[in-house]
Amino acid sequence: MSKIALITGATSGIGEACAHTFAREGYNLILTGRRQNRLDELAKTLNELYNIGIATCAFDVQDKEAVTANLENLPAGWRKVDVLVNNAGLSQGLEPIQNGLISDWETMIDTNVKGFLYVTKIVSNWMIANGSGHIINLGSIAGKEIYANGNVYCATKAAVDFLNKGMRIDLLPYGIKVTAIHPGAVETEFSEVRFHGDKERAKKVYDGLTPLVAADVAETIWFAASRPAHVNINEIIMVPTAQANATTFFRK
Secondary structure, X not given: OOOEEEEOOOOOHHHHHHHHHHHHOOOEEEEEEOOHHHHHHHHHHHHHHHOOOEEEEEOOOOOHHHHHHXXXXXXXXXHOOOEEEEOOOXXXXXXXXXXXXXXXXXXXXXXXHHHHXXXXXXXXXXXXXXXXXXXXXXXXXXXXXXXXXXXXXHHHHHHHHHHHHHHHHHOHHHOEEEEEEEEOOEEOOHXXXXXXXXXXXXXXXXXXXXXXXXXXXXXXXXXXHOOOOOOOOOEEEEOOOOEOOOOOEOOO
């Protein structure tokens, strides 16, 4: 029987790339995201390419009731999730703390921390009942080092880092693997969302360097997921060759 991967935030970027990668490897997929039309388009494409089983759930991870209703209403067979990719996340704003928008803070905390927990709570219990599983959490280099004006976003990704470590301990007796992937600069919709749709400002983030792309991160996630049963990758920090850490770049 084919394995099942549940991927949050699958409608674009790293989540969409993960959907292609796991489909290529023969996984059936549960794809979640806010945009049903994008989920439908992605499911159609993946079905045509790989002829796999796909379930889609349109919800915002910030909405606890929607998360619970959608996941708990999946047929029993879909609850045998082998891999959870906790990818849904975002950054909004890049301002010093005294100028930040509270609405931006709430969106980041509700998505990157609370939404992450809502999904993990449900799926980890499925994995315990199934006797195995692997939870892969999308962190960020921003959760390892603070940078100017990153304040709340960096704090949310630091929370993911520590939750990843805590989950590794909590789920150890159940044979469930837990991994965090912490990327540096990745060219996706991330910066456009951060700058509230300002495409020009978003584009400048990557000026003079070759950033990671979503497929780079998806392949790294697959590497972690495809290790033998006795091997757990606790975390991977990955950056472009032109990036040394959260604040140091070599731009041409």
